[in-house]
Amino acid sequence: MQELSKQEIELLRILQLNARFDITDLTERLNMSRTSVYDRIKKLENEGYIKDYVAIIDPKKVGLNFTVIINVSLNSQRLELVEEFSRQVAALDEVVEGYVTGGIFDYVLKVVVKDPEAFNDFIRKLSDIPNISKVQSSFVMSYIKQSTKLHF
Amino acid sequence: MQELSKQEIELLRILQLNARFDITDLTERLNMSRTSVYDRIKKLENEGYIKDYVAIIDPKKVGLNFTVIINVSLNSQRLELVEEFSRQVAALDEVVEGYVTGGIFDYVLKVVVKDPEAFNDFIRKLSDIPNISKVQSSFVMSYIKQSTKLHF
DNA sequence: GCTTTAAAAGGAAAAAATCCGATGCAAGAA
DNA sequence: TTCTTGCATCGGATTTTTTCCTTTTAAAGC
Incomplete structure (x- = not known):
């Protein structure tokens, strides 16, 4: 399996703290265009890095x-x-x-x-x-x- | 603390399976209008029922x-x-x-x-x-x- | 240096979220 | 009963965001 780029690792780190992200907000932190961020997220989803997006409920x-x-x-x-x-x-x-x-x-x-x-x-x-x-x-x-x- | 309504419980159950929800999609399942669903989610967030929205990464x-x-x-x-x-x-x-x-x-x-x-x-x-x-x-x-x- | 391929970016349309004002509805008071 | 108050609900309109498509850039191999 292909190694992850620095940007992809950073992206995963951001996403695991917030699943209600706004792609436009991520562009600044990742120094990528709106559409590139979009494509990367889709790629990480399709390749199984991101298993799920969930809401954490207070038990x-x-x-x-x-x-x-x-x-x-x-x-x-x-x-x-x-x-x-x-x-x-x-x-x-x-x-x-x-x-x-x-x-x-x-x-x-x-x-x-x-x-x-x-x-x-x-x-x-x-x-x-x-x-x-x-x-x-x-x-x-x-x-x-x-x-x-x-x-x- | 106020009891949760059936709709709110159902909403929390849906959200804990999917944090990338589309409010419009929820209207059908909850039998509520778009804006009511929106308001309920905000309420559940503000009152602490929903602690977080996170992406689950495959370790x-x-x-x-x-x-x-x-x-x-x-x-x-x-x-x-x-x-x-x-x-x-x-x-x-x-x-x-x-x-x-x-x-x-x-x-x-x-x-x-x-x-x-x-x-x-x-x-x-x-x-x-x-x-x-x-x-x-x-x-x-x-x-x-x-x-x-x-x-x- | 040229060609091929993949990633990146910009534009525009489609879709969604958000805000606002209006409506309905129930509980309590007159 | 009727009026009032407060709250949840709703629909319209605006803003924001996503998404798709096309173009551009960059890198790698020949």
């Missing part, structure tokens, strides 16, 4: 006051079982993030729900997925940082 | 191939020490997410870097922060789910 404002980091271990690491687990976990709306990890646990999930009761309901749903051997939850008491900005 | 495409979930414990939970730790951690660009948790560990961090070597550099920086007693890292082997969409 507390919409009543989601309970975030939990869950560590999960499975009984078996057989590919088909792992894939089945991943598939089912991804389908759960409460799961915001999910990772397969190396280390003590096999999976780390981040779950956002309304309250402890909703979390209890979630854990019940999670437990229905076969092959789980161990679940350890750490509830989030406060946010230090929550960002979508990547450092590159 | 792999910009060379960030190493994600790590780090569990950290501190020696002391004295407020000023905890706040100092939080402040310093939040200032590290490699830290994408950081939480104060109840459970076995005190903090969970998500760190995104280029490669293991960059991670090593990061750990060195992290270790310079005083008061840390234990650090346990789990590197991410694959992504099950990565979303900014909240379920409400």
Whole structure:
């Protein structure tokens, strides 16, 4: 894959801070014409550098006051079982993030729900997925940082 | 705080999937006039429901191939020490997410870097922060789910 | 030095956002 | 009931922005 130019990197850095950009405003910062900026953005979108443009909603404002980091271990690491687990976990709306990890646990999930009761309901749903051997939850008491900005 | 109307909830749900919305397109789905949609969005922005509009960049495409979930414990939970730790951690660009948790560990961090070597550099920086007693890292082997969409 | 190709820029039309004034509608008061 | 007040909604008009198309520039290979 082709390397990104300095202008393209700068562009991505700007965009990941603001998705409601006005192309005309970007021309000054990038020292490019209106249409060049337009073409670059389209190129970065088409080539998959930009996956999405999203609005970040404040979870507390919409009543989601309970975030939990869950560590999960499975009984078996057989590919088909792992894939089945991943598939089912991804389908759960409460799961915001999910990772397969190396280390003590096999999976780390981040779950956002309304309250402890909703979390209890979630854990019940999670437990229905076969092959789980161990679940350890750490509830989030406060946010230090929550960002979508990547450092590159 | 005032409850959100059905239309406003629907609007937030749409916006968290697409920040490059065209107000005219939303009128049909929300059954509102162009200007009403406009006013509602401004209201939701001003009242803090919408924290930000951002572009989601593919980390792999910009060379960030190493994600790590780090569990950290501190020696002391004295407020000023905890706040100092939080402040310093939040200032590290490699830290994408950081939480104060109840459970076995005190903090969970998500760190995104280029490669293991960059991670090593990061750990060195992290270790310079005083008061840390234990650090346990789990590197991410694959992504099950990565979303900014909240379920409400 | 000439040719080929891709990126960059400018113009103009189309589309969208924004502002403004007007209308409707509900709740409360006379 | 009728009037008033306040607020959400709406449509028109203007401004701004996007988008497409064409021309120009620049760079690379021959």
